[in-house]
Amino acid sequence: MLKGVKIASVLAAAALVLAGCGSSGDASASATAPTSSVKVGMAYDQDGKGDGSFNDAAYAGLSKAQTDLGVQIKEVNSGSSATDASREELLTLLAQDGYNPVIAVGFAYSTALGNVAAKFPDTSFAIVDSVVDQPNVGNLVFAAEQGSYLTGVIAASASKSGHIGFIGGMEIDLIKAFEAGYVQGAKSVNPDITIDSKYMGAAGDNTAWNVPDKAKAASAAMIGNGADVIYAAAGGSGLGMFQAVKEAGAGHWAIGVDSDQYTVPALADYKDFILTSMLKRVDVAVYDTIKGVVDGAPLVGIQNFDLSKDGVGYATSNSAVEPYKAAADKAAADIKAGTITVNTK
């Protein structure tokens, strides 16, 4: 009971801080070549940057903070077969070397971050996609189901065949929320739509995020069955979906995830087939966290980045999405207004 009250009050405080950031951010960004004594330590999980989605989105926020706020940065990754002990050591080394804030990207860091945060009470920590109950930790969570609802609306509107697909990474609640929102959004447009859904690995199978071959085969099978729009929430495996859609040719669309994948240089070959991407604004969350520390008001407690905070959304950089924007924006408004509640399961 007490805990609930505490978190609620922290949340309220955080909302205020966040609102403050939003207005003051632009002012400081306009200053030329700002410098700051803040050293940001960023820990990715497993192989880190280069996935073209989640980790790269985190990096985008870090990079923006580097340019706009002049902070120093240090990036590390935990490597494959990391344990809580090795993650904890990595975070400890960062905190020990004076990095503040220390940002852990990914829920795998939960236990490790909890231990380290307790050992370094004067350092600010943040974790993406998880909740760690320590007073000096900001928990950056996202309403991915809301963003996925919008991509579901777009997919169903764009589909000529009435048949769409979903490629998930590991079959865990986090990713199932993407699927749930997507399905609900698609059915809101076309209640009879057929939706194929396939996960790249069972829960616990760490390869699930990095099997583009498997994702390609699964996508190709969906296309063979008549699907003409596919949405992948599968980390590095998503590349395979792009390949399959490109091979299927015009009339088929891919929907990316986390970052605006239309603009990711590594995916330039496929951009013409990327209709939109579900944006999980990890970059916004990371940037806000760093900004909080720079401004002397670190974010703590649960920071829920949902549609109302522009923490999720969809990308419009490909003009092909124009015809569907109206429907998507209306859905977004309804969700914000509370007239639509999006399922997470």
Added chain:
Amino acid sequence: MNFRRFGISLIAPLLGVVISVAVTSVILVAINANVGDVFSSMIRYGTSPRAMTLILNLATTYFLSALAVAIGFKMNLFNIGVNGQYVLGAVAAGAVAGALTLPKIPSVIITILVAMVVGAAWAGIAAWLKVARGVSEVISTIMLNFIAIAIISYVIVRTSVGHETSLNVRGTKEIAESGMLRGLALLDEGTKIYGFFFISIFIGIAYWFILNRTRFGYDLRATGHSASAARTSGIDARRMTVVTMLLSGAIAGLVGLPYLLGEAASYNLNFPTDWGFTGIAIALLGRNNPVGIAVGALLWAFLDVASGQLILEGIPREITTIMQGLIVIVVVISYEIVRRRQLTTEQTRVAKALEAQGVSA
């Protein structure tokens, strides 16, 4: 102990380390890193109390994994399935220990037994397939690894064994402190040496004793030396296959426990699932000998832990993976060369000794 033979067998690992340091230096130069700084900081950090504790803890895991592999290797049985055996063992142990409310000693003993039985049972499937159906254990154990992962996901995601231990993380119910073996803070005040470190020393001694001092161990080694001679001597090859595979699986079942009982307290879906492959490399490094395996496990763990420091200095952590790979390749090749040389030198030595005695061979 034959000191001459022992001396010769040290050549290979030394060569492995020297060549891997040399090649790594070249790579470091190529990426414009200061070679001296990299190695000295690896050593400086690797000898700090906290890092040493982490090395001992990780080495404990690797040691058990390599022992499980080595016992099979000793009779030319390739248990590639340590991964599957230990994850299942750890899940079962985690689930049982999480449900127990017993004092420490009985709780830990039950946890250990559960892990061993589950690991052995999983390996037993491969043994049965080999003996009854002639399926190569290499193939079956690899396949069983995948099946094990799928079973675990199912159990943790869809059954009451799994709980959401933190946001987005599902795992077995947390083990009560009375069921844990967190160990002792001997080197560093803040970090404990896992309790399983001490248990694994005992397991290493037991491994040596079983192999070298029991009839079963003799049968196992004889089968490894020559399967045909072993059969002629009256050793039942099928029985040996089954028993050895069960033993290997039982040890494999323990691989996840140092971490589970020393740190994690819950088998969650972030639990590493590839320590078994590390065990294969270390068994090769240590030549299936418990002391060699211990040294190999420490070396491997040192490189793993040191990679965390390297990355802070801007050196990709993959550099240590390259070193590990090089050491294994060089050591395996030079063992083979040394072994062949040893055979011929022994033959010449015998011939010379006999000549000196004035008899002809």
Added chain:
Amino acid sequence: MSQNVAAVELKGIWKRFPGVIANSDINLKVEPGTVHAIVGENGAGKSTLMKILYGMQKPDEGTISINGTELSFASPSDAIDAGIGMVHQHFMLADNFTVLENIVLGSEPRKGLSLNFDKARADISAISSENGLEVDPDALVADLGVGDRQRIEILKVLYRGAKILILDEPTAVLVPHEVHELFDTLRDLKKAGNTIIFISHKLDEVLSIADEITVIRRGTTVGSVNPHTQEVSAQDLAVMMVGSELPTPETRGDTIRDEVVLAVENLTVLASGGKPIVDNISFQIRSGEILGIAGVEGNGQAEILDALMGLENSTGTVHFKKEDISNMSTRNRRELGIGFIPEDRHRQALLLTAPLWENRMLGHQTLAPNSNGFLLTPGAAKDDTKRIVEEFDVRTPGIDVLASALSGGNQQKLIVGREMSGEPKLLIAAHPTRGIDVGAQAAIWDHLRHAREAGLAVLLISADLDELIGLSDTIKVLLRGAFVADANPATVTPEQLGTAMTGAGKVSA
């Protein structure tokens, strides 16, 4: 013919392996366009000689000349380039490929980047018709019988341009009518100008096909005969093969007691094809008796031994001292006191990469002095190894050396010493003195003789007829898995025994 340059000429070939001289002073001349047989017992050095000729091993001394040119082969591909082809005893064919694909495998005709199967098909049909080798090039090898597969193997080497073909025991895998077909093929090949070197130890077959026969014994060529110009019998060849140069080991004096140690009834072992390889045999051995089994190798000796040791599935009953041991495990049989000296000491009797004292335990690891049941007793085992080394004169600097470091003779002495430890009641011995020097041979005979006097029953198999006759109290002749004759060792000669072994004649009981 003889004024031609020899197709193959080997002069003074020597090949030594650690502890063994495989070939010593081999001299061989093969005329072109003939079938030249090389005969000798297993282990006489035939296969080493063929490996040298095919470039798989290099001789230590001596020269190889092909069609008058002296050549040195670094690998089989050099031998193939010189026109030599080898047809192995065990076929090396890919079952799921067609005949055509198997023949071209490894030397595929190419047209640009792709395979030129049309040319291959034409070449193969030309070679087939020239040599009378009829095969359907598009048949799947998996569907073909043994005879066809052998023809494909021959075609394979002809396709690679061989004019000199080495056939290693080609009839070992064939049934009689297939043997006839093979011989017809060989005659056609000869007619087409090829030279054939035919390795075998089946004397009647050799006599029916060969133009010239060279005999190898103990690593050296002991003579050549031409069956067209000389009157040669299988018996003459057998004598040349086994020799009779050693002093006969006398074990006369009746030590046979009443007690039956081993009683075998209706023992049958089936080969993998279902054909009996040991065919319903029965015999008894009494305490103090040595029963010798004579026979050309490959007539079921190895299978009898394996069946008696429980290493091979068999039907029939085996009683050891009145106890039925037919279904007992090998280990239990050994524990009852059955010693076993197997045929192939490297594969069956030794752990080459283990020290001598661990080899002392092999086969006896359940018994004192090697273990107390569960735990090993290395101290006692080492002491007993020292005893064996001393008593059996094993020449070694110590008991910690690896078994592979000893010479063959000393390895064998260790094995004999081991198997005669712990007072066995029955010793099953195959070629107990093969490959060892004369002195060690005499020592082993001595040990056998003493054990026999003490009541040991022995089943003895030996290719050395002098040894067999000298040691045995009773001799039975084995042919195609069945006993065809008994011989009295007091009166029989090696020549008579050799004749009986080929099935050519009877000996008086």
